[in-house]
Amino acid sequence: MTVLVTGAAGFIGAYTCQALAARGERVVGLDNYNAYYDPAIKRDRVAALCPGIDIRALDLVDRDGLAALFDEVKPDRVVHLAAQAGVRYSLQNPHAYVASNLDGFVNMLELCRHRGIGHLVYASSSSVYGDSATPPFSEDQRIDKPRSLYAATKAANELMAYTYAQLYELPATGLRFFTVYGPWGRPDMAPLLFARAVLAGREIEVFNQGRMRRDFTHVSDIVSGILGALDHPPAGTVPHRVFNLGNHTPVELEHFIAVIEQAAGQPARRQYRPMQPGDMVETMADTARAKAAFGFEPHTPIETGLPPVVHWCRDYFGDAA
Structure with missing residues (x-):
């Protein structure tokens, strides 16, 4: 099987490419290497995690370029992770979110429809729950009161994918990621x-x-969920499903900081601030649906998963940490 992964130089995308290649899939990726954060990190990430994987420099708004890539590669399935990310940045640069998360998403839906893609798995976000839901967040709860434009675009992606599944029988699965x-x-x-x-x-x-409390989810658990969802395409009259992918264990922010302090071997200097526009006080995933559908079971607590992040920061950034 050939799997096309968008956002392949991104954090989740690079690990997804690595995991797909490790199990023998033919993987082709694309990424626009934009400057939302330092593109050098993206290139170093690809070099470290995806050596030998074919990753093209391409933007989601480039319809002709995307069409040419689909015709060349002929993917069987698509994992669409590319998007303009960030809650707070969406307050500063809304047009970037419209271009990537709406225009770009339509481009992907159209190509998946016309090229007969067997399954589209796409990234949504826990941000879609906004002010409408109460923890633990269930996929059955409403998502019509987003707290940011970013969240609104992700909720729109789910509606758009549902529409294509209904009109054109395009199998599509949305994954709501919780703080990876x-x-x-x-x-x-x-x-x-x-x-x-x-x-x-x-x-x-x-x-x-x-x-604040966050459902921090280790990237290894998220990638396991992505592959599980990819291997179980939806069926039925409208082949579209949405799943939470989270740790189902919200962590107090102060405990999260304490784990970092212990791993770093020094105390944090805290500057307490008011709530930021667009943020949510608590996130917590109800993952029962994903467990029932494809055995999703996160295994990594922050006490195990967070110290290697601190050590990696020290190794990668050095004195510039």
Whole structure:
């Protein structure tokens, strides 16, 4: 089978490419290597995790380029992870989210429809729950009160994929990721931001006075869920399903910081701040549906998964942590 992975130089994308190749799939990736964060990290990530994997430089809004790639590669399945990420950045640059997450997503749906793709697995986000749901977040809860444009675009992706499944019988599975972390992670997210700051002796900004809980999910568990979902395409009149992929164990932010302090061997300098626009106080995944459908079972607590992130930051960034 040939699997096309978009966002292949991204954090989850590179690990997904690695896992697919390791089990013998033919993997082709694409990424636009944009400057949302340092593209050098993306290139180093690819070199470390995906040596020998064919990853093309291509943007989701390039319809002709995407069509040519589909015609050349002839993928059987698509794992669509490319998107403009980040809750807070969506408050500053909304047009980037419309271009990548809406226009780009339509381009992928159209190509999957017209090229007869057997299964489209795409990234959604726990952010879609917004103010409508109460923990633990279930896929049956409403997602019509997003707290950011980023969340709104991800909720729109789910509606768009459902429409294509209904109209054209395109098998599609949406995955709502819950705060993914691990070595080679995104430098704009709390695990790396906090780890690097503690290692360098800089202050960390702790929002909502630290009264926050997050369902931190190790990247290895997320990739296991992606592959499980990919191998179990939906059927039925409307072949579309959505699953939570999370750890089902929310962690107090102060405990999260304490684990980083212990791994770094030094205390954090905290600067407490008010709640940020677009943020959520608590996230917690109900993963029963994913477990029933393809055996999803996360195994990595932060006490095991977070220290290697701190050590990786020290090794990769050095004195510039």
